[in-house]
Amino acid sequence: MSKKLLLIDVDCGVDDAQAIMVALAAPGAEILGITCCFGNTTLENVCKNVLQVLTVCNRTKIPVFSGASVSLLGEPAPVCTHFGQDGLGGKADADATILNLLEKEHAVNALIRIATEHAGEVSLVATGPLTNLALAVRMDPTLPQKLKNLYIMGGNMEGKGNRAICAEFNFVVDPEAAYIVLEDFTCPTYIATWDFVCRNQLPWGFFDQLVKQDTKKAEFIKKIISDCPAFSREEQLSAKDVNFGPGFASYDSYAMAAALDESFVTEYLECEATVELSGKLTRGMMVLDLTHRLKKKGKVFLMKECNIENFKKLLMAALQTMCREKKP
Template sequence: MPIPLLIDTDTAADDCFALLVGLLDPRADLRGITMVAGNVGFDQQVDNAFLTVGLAGRLGEVPVFLGARDPLERPWASAEDVHGDGVGGLKRPDDGHVASEEHAVDAMIRIAREHKGELRIVAIGPLTNIALAVRKDPEFAANVGSLYVMGGSINARGNITPAAEYNIYVDPEAADIVFSAGFADVVVISWDPLTITDAVFDQGRIDRIAALDTPLARFFVRANQATFDFDTRVGLAGSSHCDSLTALLAIDRGYVTAESRYRLEVETEGTITRGATVFDWQSDDNNVTAIEKVDGDRFYEYMLGMLASTPVAE
């Protein structure tokens, strides 16, 4: 039976590919896409989401809900220097589809109630919407089956500051609320060490994707180019694909080769450590499972197979 899934996203580059996982994998029943302020301008993120849904041939089937346009307490910080507009300059067709009138937080609460104990939420942006749902509905955390969070670093290596990963840095207060809310199953896909060891696509891998020459493969290469250029410029071996990995693991944990339980706390007050995540391996009060290693080659082959598909005609 397909898994009820909801993806909470700041759609740009790898978020688009994560959406494709949720949209195209037959094991997933994607109940909605909720938008949160993050990578690029909010309206651009919405266009990027609809563009991706259209490429997957799912327009009119999977609703898009608009959520928080700002973090809880702080000004928004973009990642446009990393992603550009998030889709390589592609423009969304005038398809006539619009976002739902229902607010993302209300939709999240409703869908969790409708699929109590079964819904898996994939949170691949700042955690603002999730925190607002926790605040609004005391039963929300208990209704969610599993929460998969792309965020943080086990080894305190950040990607926006020396200490902080972007998604947590943008809204650390929201992250603090979420990790303290009592979700039964919180799974964290971290930037370091996981992403930068097992979810990086080097030039050879990108070339294999380009050689597929399908609509999805061409979209991937174009939307990914700015991120690839940035990541390699700062010393990674290629572009990072943590969001796609998070979506896949929410559907299939079989790719995991190492994980551990931790007590995760978020720094909200530090001047130079804002958004840092502290993974306490000595605690008897653990609140997350952190994925520490996956079969990166198998993950890449999954993505290659997905991008080789042709869900819509050119």
């Protein structure tokens, strides 16, 4: 079986960390690089968090690249405490020397170079604001044609939002970047929206089983989630208000699962989509066109239904001891 080649673009919070660990544990998957973007926390914290995850998993040879620190319009990075100030529930490694492991090449250049070196073979998984991707396609308009496909966690289908009334966090913190990506990336594009994830949350009983595994990876996830506001077992305000209810949602892992396992998503909605840029209440909202009025070159595939049991298996496997992991 040929390897599944991955490029991963993250704003590494708790859920990005889980998604990276899912990819690390997946048989036949090879991560060619991880690019970092501002989002859940500052760019410096994002880079440190990715390197901390790779250290926990004994996979620090995977190259990590620093990218965009602000949105395309240069607006200040938003204050986000959803996953704690540091993105890892207040449990991030405070030792800045870990940044010595960063590659010197900029993330945007790395995205273009790696996609070019493996033209037609790379699945790009983007789990944060899409700033790096937008910059990359502006530098190299042929980038989308070099990718096998693109998987995104972000946007919304139902006009409900978490960061804003009508918009999801990853899109609303850089709407222009999200707009550019949906306009210019004509490769097959699959999107795990916020509302899709919320409708497919996992019971807390499963989470308890997940972190009870006797591995340092399970201990790590349990630690970074323990004081994290996003994983409170009480009904979160945003979820309660839109009738999603309580549950455990490893947001970014849904996009990663779709990239790794073609049988994970059982139903897609195929349509044209764009991002609202000027609406007073709707800026950053993903707008769906089911009637082809936008006359766009490409469509997106929005995840609607998924195989939850397959998803559970991927999450469980991510925290198991692998042959390359040395327990302390």
